[in-house]
Amino acid sequence: MSSFKKSEEQRLGIINDRGRFYWVKRVPKRFAGLVLGADGKPITQVRQALHTDNKTEAKLKAAQVEAARMAEWEALAAADHASARAHYEAAKKLAQARGYPYRPVATLIAGDPDQLLRRALSVTSENYTSKAAAQAVLGTVPEVLPTLTEVRDEYYDLTRTRHLKKTEQQLKRWRQPRDRAVKNFLDVVAERDGRNIPIAMPINKITRDDALRFRDWWGQRVENGLKPDSANKDFGHLSEMWNTWTTLKKIDLDNPFSRLWFEVRGRKKTKTPPFSREWVKSKLLAPGALGGLNDEARDIFLMTVNTGLRPSEITDAPLEDFVLTHNVPHLRVRENGREIKVEHTERDMPLTGVSLEAARRIVDREGIKRYQHKANSWSALVNKYLENNGLKETPKHVAYSMRHYVEDALLAAKVDDRMRADILGHEYKRPNYGEGGALVGHREALELIAL
Structure with missing residues (x-):
């Protein structure tokens, strides 16, 4: 084999060994110690058979294998270092990279047994199979939804195309009332840690009773002279963020912030008076x-x-x-x-x-x-x-x-x-x-x- 062919194949992450192609990759430094070999010890390089002697087919398979392995390693890092939510999200990506939509294990057991068997075989039949891969494909990673604060931040990202023409100051002014609405809600409803800071709560733990408690808090403030509009803005921002996020993320959750508004009657719109x-x-x-x-x-x-x-x-x-x-x-x-x-x-x-x-x-x-x-x-x-x-x-x-x-x-x-x-x-x-x-x-x- 010529040196040119060797360097090209190495660049593509494949090698030809006795007429058969293999995918080979050095484990990136950020995953050092997390990727284990068949003996359970950390490895620095992985190699997987592509089961073909055709270079074009090998290139296509190598790209798929690399995507799956990178997703697996990201899941390993999430499980080792990050939050439960990050672990769950990484597991979903890993399952998808392996060609399976993430399904909780209870759903798989109650469903088609052949589907569950295929998933199990796909995990055990590959080299360098990790615990993270098995958990992801077999759906054993507990579902963890984001906190309200994380939903707000993801909402900002999901709606960024609405604000392409806003300046930094305009975008800051747009975000401020939404930040305030989330803060107000958590200040009223969330439990607090030892430093008296509200503890973020997953959105699936937010109930209609929590929202009504927030409404009661605003009701007392309105009775003491604050404008109902301030309360209604909080309700509106929370409801819109919730609806947008759940719709775009395909999450089926009832909106606890819907229909909270205070009705305002007999209000006269105030207009800034002109100078004479x-x-x-x-x-x-x-x-x-x-x-x-x-x-x-x-x-x-x-x-x-x-x-x-x-x-x-x-x-x-x-x-x-x-x-x-x-x-x-x-x-x-x-x-x-x-x-x-x-x-x-x-x-x-x-x-x-x-x-x-x-x-x-x-x-x-x-x-x-x-x-x-x-x-x-x-x-x-x-x-x-x-x-x-x-x-x-x-x-x-x-x-x-x-x-x-x-x-x-x-x-x-x-x-x-x-x-x-x-x-x-x-x-x-x-x-x-x-x-x-x-x-x-x-x-x-x-x-x-x-x-």
Whole structure:
């Protein structure tokens, strides 16, 4: 045999011994001491007959054998080092690698005896058979389902394609209420260890009574003044995570968190109040009124005055989206690496008056830096500043009130509803014909209210 053929076969993990092919592999270091030979002692290399003298067939069989052996070794490591859940999951993969779906031994015994016999023979007929392989194929590894915390983490992974356009900050904000719901539930229901930390409980151990106990806990808090919406959000997040995980994992478990919601009647939706035009002119734009804010925070706020832009539409815009040399200076509102609210949010926003001046200063500083993708941090700072400096028209006014001011100002200036929707990035429910006036028309409308 030529040296070329030998090296190629070694690369494929096969050798030819007296005309017959064998699969050969050195045991990876991470499995050292776990893989045993026929004498029960650890081995460093395995060899298995492929029962063929055809190289092409040997290559195919070797790939199957390697997949089975690697699954077996992973199961060995899980059984030796990891949790009961990891052992169970590894056993399922090992059984599948051997060509059998994992079935509990009780199910196999109650089923077709020929199937059970075939499984037993498959285990005993192969070289280097391990206890892990026998347990997996014969279904003797106890079923262990994940804890609620593990389900949450797997749910995040299972739904990752829903959030491909979210920034790191957006994804963090999306996860926070779900993390909080799981924590709240475990704080109320789970048993605690010696350090008073809730002990994770497998989801098949979570009962409807546990969920109702959690609801009672929330009920007491609602009676003491907390909003029912907070409770209902917890219930909704837990229920949705449960349904998604059990569906995608094909686990048949009733959802204990379904139909827990508190019914809320007679609730009036609160809307952020708009600033009045007089307040904007005499208070917010008074000389020195915003002087205590850092330059970037102040200019972001001023950019909202004549545009009604959402803060994130400014903070997340890269420098190239400040198009100030155009005959109609404007800000391009695009995704910019984040998930925008809705498709109609994308638009070009003409800049006028103090908003244009603020945009020029931002460009001179080479764009947004301190608050890039940190609109929440900006809002917290500005809201605190407005409160501490007597710049809130009422206790309910916040920085976002500027957006509602612009909407009201455009309405007072008799700008039609289609144009207002285009400027503010709202959904327009009538048929969408043409470009809605585009940049020039939008600028003319905004010039009616510009300060």
